[in-house]
Every structure is written in structure tokens, then in C-alpha cells.
Amino acid sequence: MGFWKSLFNTSETAAATKVPRSEGLTSSGFAGGTDTRIVFSTDRDIDLYELEELCDAVGWSRRPLRKVKKAIQHSFLVLTMWEQKGSRRRLIGFSRATSDHAFNATIWDVVVHPDFQGRGLGKTLMANLIKKLRSEDISNITLFADPHVVDFYRNLGFMPDPEGIKGMFWYPE
């Protein structure tokens, strides 16, 4: 699958004119040097060890890579964020969504590397994920937010418990 440009033909998050069309479009809001840019991708061919490293960096519990691979394969959409320096690319963000391809999507595993937090990149990652889901005619975009990120998602247009609807988790007895 192609990179970013194959999915989004927006100018909203495309700032750089230097980016080769074959590589994708960069995000605005971050400057790490003349040769550094932020690239987004929907390619699922992700180095699982690199993803594990990213998740380690934010303190997530490790998960069996076999299952992570399966989850990526069976997600409706996977959107990754990379820092690109010359030809070198580093995974700095990840997100994915499950869906019935028609009505509902649920977003899981949103992560931005701590070194890259506080620059609006998480917001850009999410905005692009939403944009893509909407372009696929998904009307109901949902997620389950940990308490410390509820405000982050609220600022992106997510509402907790709308009309009293409750997010619920099943716990084995």
C-alpha cells in the first residue's frame, strides 16, 4: 500500500514542498531541521519490534507480537507517524481502528512517543484518522479514553457519554 498521499489528498496537513511525492506529505507544526519531516502512513508492514519500543516508551504493558500482528492485520485502518531524516525513518506514533466498514468504528492504541508529545502531533494523527474514517462513510466514530486523555479527545470533538450512553467492559467473573 502506498503512503499517505494515496489516501488523503488534503492540504490541511501538508506543509512541505520539499517532500518527494513518492514519500508522502508531511505534517505542519513540527520542524526538526531542514532534513527532518513528519510523515504519515497507512502501510501495515510495520516492524513489530519498533512498535513495541514505541509502546514501551509510554509505559504500556507488553503484548504478544503474534497477537499484535493479527490485530494490525484485522484492523480497518492503521495510521502510523514517522520522523524522517533523509532516508531514515523512525516510528513516533501509532493508531488504529476496528470497524464494520459501514456504520461504526472504534479507535484503539493511540500512542505518540514522549519525545514528540506537546507539539500537536497527536492531534494531527487523530485528525487524519478521523478524516479517513469519515471518507469511508463511517458515521459513528468511538473510543474508550483513559481518564488522563479524556480532555485531549474532547478537544478533538469526542463527547463522553452522549445522551447517557455508557462505555462498558466485560470482566470475567
Add this chain to the structure above:
Amino acid sequence: MGFWKSLFNTSETAAATKVPRSEGLTSSGFAGGTDTRIVFSTDRDIDLYELEELCDAVGWSRRPLRKVKKAIQHSFLVLTMWEQKGSRRRLIGFSRATSDHAFNATIWDVVVHPDFQGRGLGKTLMANLIKKLRSEDISNITLFADPHVVDFYRNLGFMPDPEGIKGMFWYPE
């Protein structure tokens, strides 16, 4: 795809000895006559007009059948409930779940026909859905409950907002 028996080899919800093995196992807790039984199925070959009729009966807004068909195709699991009288079968319950096939599942569109409510059939439908998801090694089973069914799901082992996790819905600006 085969009926009920092909997926669940449980005795928990199998009460009838009269049910031919080729037809599936029946649910306990309901007796509508000697020739009436309740049958469950994971077959996705559902008459969409019959499903629409069921959803109409509980007052749901109509949805384009093209999208309903797509959603059924792309759900991880679909579990339907039927009243069977002789060789005649009537759709009386429906449920489905999206999933990444590895970690998370989200349950959508749980419905039991009003004529069959109050007999524990919704509970049986959900119990079987959960059992199947667990058998597929899904660890995180979630749903979004309307206010009037929060207690129904709570009684089935679902917890609202565990550890402060909030269910959130995106609303277009």
C-alpha cells in the same frame, strides 16, 4: 456455515433433546409448545427485510440495507436467535461484534423482539456471544449501552467506566 452446534459444544444453553443435531441446539428458559424451540445461529445469510422488521419492532431508525449487509459481512461475529416451529423459522433476536481478531471486540445492535422479551432470551443471546468471543481468545469485550439497558449489561458482567475509562463518540462540528 453451520448452525449453532458448529460453534458451541456447550450444555449450558442446550436443553432440548428433541432438536435434530443438524438443526442446532435450543435454548432453555422458553417453551412455546411441543413443536416450538429457540435456535441460535452464526450464519450471516440473513434476510435483510426480516432483520429490518425486527429492528422496526423495537423502534430503531431504519438504515440502508446496503450498509446493513456490509456491516454484517464485516463483523467479526453475528449471532441470531430464531423461534422455530416445525420447519418454519422466525427471526426474534440479533447481535453482532466488531473486532481486531486478537485483543478487542465491541458489541453492536443487540435486539430481542418485544414479544420475546422478559424471558431471559436476551441474556442467553449475550451469554453465548460472550462465550464465543472468549473462545476466540478476545480479552477485551466492550459495548456502548443506552441508559435504559446499562443494568441489563451490568447483570451480565459488564462494568461502566472501569478505572475511569470513558466511552466517547465523535460528533462532526
